[in-house]
Amino acid sequence: MTSQYAYIRGTFVPLEDATINIRTHAFLYGTAVFEGIKAYWLPEENRMAAFRLKEHYQRLIQSCRIIGLQHPLDVDAMIDITKELLHRNHCNSATYLRPIIYKSDLRIGPILKVPHTHDDFCLFSVPMDGYLDTSNGIKVGVSSWRRLDDNAIPARAKVNGAYVNTALAKTDGYASGFDDVVVLTNEGHVAEGSAMNLFLVRDGKLITSSITDNILEGITRSSVIELAAKELGLESVSRTIDRTELYIADEAFFVGTATELAPITSFDHRPVGDGAIGEITKKLRDLYSKAVHGLLPDYHHWLTKV
Structure with missing residues (x-):
């Protein structure tokens, strides 16, 4: 089976290495925002395409603004990382993408903004044809x-x-x-x-x-x-x-x-x-x-x- 990759801490790593410390603020307090993005195989072009990718990343940044996270990457950079991940993972069927911007500090206390705080971006993909069996309603x-x-x-x-x-x-x-x-x-x-x-x-x-x-x-x-x-x-x-x-x-x-x-x-x-x-x-x-x-x-x- 082809190795799968994820993006975390500024680089692509094998999926099994894409882990966080148990003291991570986002794990302790849920201080993270995410998007669900779907990419599909285009039968007439023989390649993948992500659906409304720019709009999803614009909304991710809006979510950051609402709860007070700093997005470490702009929309274009996140789009480029997404395209590279689809390529590295050899995706050739319906694929679900989960980008997350999370409070990566290792500290106790729920306050979002303290001196020297840090927020990170990560991304992984999983094959997904259907979330629910909806064929009969x-x-x-x-x-x-x-x-x-x-x-x-x-x-x-x-x-x-x-x-x-x-x-x-x-x-x-x-x-x-x-x-x-x-x-x-x-x-x-x-x-x-x-x-x-x-x-x-x-x-x-x-x-x-x-x-x-x-x-x-x-x-x-x-x-x-x-x-x-x-x-x-x-x-x-x-x-x-x-x-x-x-x-x-x-x-x-x-x-x-x-x-x-x-x-x-x-x-x-x-x-x-x-x-x-x-x-x-x-x-x-x-x-x-x-x-x-x-x-x-x-x-x-x-x-x-x-």
Whole structure:
């Protein structure tokens, strides 16, 4: 088997050597931010391409700004490292990339900014065709765990420590027989999935939670909105969503980098529409798949080719 590499502390190292000290601040306190990025094999070009790589690294830097980390590299440098890692790891199928900027100090105490503090960048890749089996749609429940608030740990930033919230919600959802969950805001409105943005279809329009309802400003979310408008002529409305709207939606689906587009066939054991994957959902899933695999020329600018 070909050796796999990761990037850490300014260099490429064998994956098994990409380790951190147990006293690392990010390990002790969750003081890190990350991105999930997907790269795909382009069948017509016989090479890999990463999807919306620049936008992901711009958002990573925004996450740093929100929690007070210093990004040691700029966007172009992180893009170059990503392309080199895909090359070194001989990636030739769908691949998930996890870049992290983390507080690398070896110290006790949660304060982020102290004299001589240091933040580092690391990156690794893993093969990933699908995060969930979504071929027949997924069953979703509404979680009793509420989404973290913008004034607590902001969902707008992909903060490592915040994903305990996701873990609690998703674990309880699995235990209750659901494939995933919807989480609500503290006010009781729909935020998003455990780690995915949500879309409903009602009366031929796409409805998705407002970015002020404690959601991640998703890159897949914005991609689907653009595809829906340009390719299908569908309007997307971002607004506050009530829980009971889930039960009367004509169609529903999650979107996210790892999940891509996951059709939802039931909420809280109530079928969505007729309980089958809806036609708009099918069309958007097909369009998104074609876009990420380089089969829609109008969206080649979304791809960073390796």
